[in-house]
Amino acid sequence: MTKEILKQASDDLIKLFSRALKGKELKITFNWGVSEKTVSEIGGRLIEDFILASLPTELEIELEPFSGTFINCNIPKSQRAMEDIGFTWLAPDGNTSIELLIDVKGHNETKTGSRPNLASIRKCKEFYSRPENEELWIFYCRYTPTVEKESTDTNISYKIEDGSFTDKGMFLLKSLSDRNMDPANIGSGGQILFARENNITLIDRDRKGMLDFLDSLSDHLGKLKEAKKKKK
DSSP states (O other): OOHHHHHHHHHHHHHHHHHHHTTOEEEEEESSOOOHHHHHHHHHHHHHHHHHHHHHHHTTSOOSOOSSEEEEEEOOOOTTOSOSEEEEEEOTTSSOEEEEEEEEEEEETTOOOOOOEEEEHHHHHHHHTSOTTEEEEEEEEEEEEEEEEETTEEEEEEEEOGGGGSTTTEEEGGGBOGGGEEEEOOSSSOEEEEOSTTSOOBOOOOHHHHHHHHHHHHHHHHHHHHHHHHHO
């Protein structure tokens, strides 16, 4: 997969998501007082749900054309899928077809240092060992919540920020720099946590380079486990 084609795919994804979501403000009302923790925790899930409801419809609207062609949209039913939504996309050359897989990560802009979970190291190794006709993007959706209380009701709005629709909001997972991915000893084989999410750096890395990096994370976690055993 050439860098030019991947850049065209990224640009088309940014255009699609921007067209469907930019300037949108999601609102929800509860008939009881809601804690600050709840406001933060449900925001990402609500935005993800809104995206899954909005994007398939957006493809049916004929507005400004894309560089390539979105052929279809797929929302996986399995909870084990790495992506939240996927598209089959035909490149402008008319010959190259790619599965664009998108993992939606919501980020409350009023919070810092949350280090959200990006992906399973084991699943990433399996993914990047497969053929190159599919790629995984992260849509890092930045939002700002506003809370208004009226009598017994709590009105919450989530404003999707424009910074979500840039190359630092929609990017290939393999392009995220080492300093933005921390290993954590969670689950089977470990997890990748999103580190320094307010200072994202993107690098040029191919699938082989990503596999090498994932191996280094596994090695690091393995050494930590051994060191822990020796202390007991």
